[in-house]
Amino acid sequence: MSTVCAFVAARQAALQHLYRFSDAGIVAGCGVAAAELIFPQGMSGAAPVHGFITALCTVTTLLVFPACGLYKSWRGRSRAAQLLRTLAAWGAVCFLGVAAAYLLHQSAALSRLWYMSWLLSVAVALPASRIALYCMLDSARKAGINAKRVVILGYGSLGDEMYQRVRSNRGAGYNVVGIYDEGTRPVPAGVMRLESLEHVCAFVRSNGVHEIWLTLPMAACRDLYSVVSHFRNDLIDIRWVPDIMSVELLGHRFGEFLGLPVIDLNSPTMSGITGVLKASFDRVFAVVALIGLAPLLLVLAALVKLSSRGPVLSRQAHLGMDGQPFRLYGFRTMEQRKEASGITRVVRGDARVTSVGGFMRRTGLDKLPQLFNVLRGDMSVVGPRPHAIEHAELYKGIVDRYMLCHRVRPGITGWEQINSLGGQTDAMETMRRRVEFDIFYIRNWSFRLDLHIILHSLLH
Secondary structure, three states, X not given: OHHHHXXXXXXXXXXXXXXXXXXXXXXXXXXXXXXXXXXXXXXHHOOHHHHHHHHHHHHHHHHHHHXXXXXXXXXXXXXHHHHHHHHHHHHHHHHHHHHHHHHOOOHHHOOHHHHHHHHHHHHHHHHHHHHHHHHHHHHHHHXXXXXXXXXXXXXXXXXXXXXXXXXXXXXXXXXXXXXXXXXXXXXXXXXXXXXXXXXXXXXHHHOOOOEEEEOOOHHHOOHHHHHHHHOOOOOOEEEEOOOHHHOOOOEOEEEEEOOEEEEEOEXXXXXXXXXXXXXXXXXXXXXXXXXXXXXXXXXXXXXXXXHOOOOOEEEEEEEOHHXXXXXXXXXXXXXXXXXXXXXXXXXOOOOOEOXXXXXXXXXXXXXXXXXXXXXXXOOEEEOOOXXXXXXXXXXXXXXXXXXXXHHOOOEEEOHHHHOOOOOOOOOHHHHHHHHHHHHHHHHOOOHHHHHHHHHHHHHO
């Protein structure tokens, strides 16, 4: 067994070195190719700074990429996160190259066209090479090559979920060969049922098991020490999968607090670096949309002004992210009247709605000024619809998890809108369903889901 482990370790080390030099080769090759296309005599006829930066960044790649964790095993982890990390590492390398040229007073001789061509070509080639590698590894692992043997300790709902994910994602390269459970629940066919920790130890050591996954309920966490103690001298990976699924909150995130590892149990998925990327996308989208829709906005503003007295825009108080109030912009669709205090809903056939306002409400054009809210950072393009402050006071005590929807920025459109739950909220059951859709969106957020919602909203 020790000979096999040594062979596997040596093979993995060789592959990591191959990946490193492959990335360095992409950086150097793209730099030379860009020079051949842009300069008449190629790299030899270009200013020396171009060859210097290419060589410097090639060597820097060999140092920075490993430090960014690009060559660690990402088996079973997010491929999108790996690609983003790759682009971030390449950005750091490019910054170091430009900084070196500036410090050497060679930045004036640097061709901007060559630099941008090189930067973008590498930014495309590096992810493409990884995607190709992932496809090859997935094919090999689905064929049973390089699959890791796993034992699951605990076969409750979480243990069964882990087993089903292994079954549905063969490309991850895992094979569950044993399950330890003190209950009477039957284990899947073809998997050994392990009756005790002693049986687990003997099975792991005699069957070449690579990993142990602890999926015990939180009440059984005391068994963690026993398991770790049993295998303290064995060169295998032990993964603890906390039973976070049983906690009905927004999501979870692993991090560090006061020097200790923590799990934030109520942290939305769209936080941290993903939150920054989403906010950046929102502002770019808002700028492009406002420029493109400027003529339409001017026409609608004129129609509102001509249809009735009052301001063109309405500014209503709503709750934003983390319960912070903000003024929600929109084209005024009703005649300006002095209303009684409290919540005044708009109902079908409401006499206060102008003819122009009724058209804009039916088509959703009254929401277009909310792009300014997105630009200000009050809102997102996609998210839970904002709620009036009066609604929050009414519903937060009677609708379960109502305030959790306010952990993220509200959106112009959202998951509930494309599922035909927007508009009036006369019935309490309708509000409950809206909250359920909002919680689903927050828990399952991704850029792909946002794009799906945006496209559906534009086409319908």
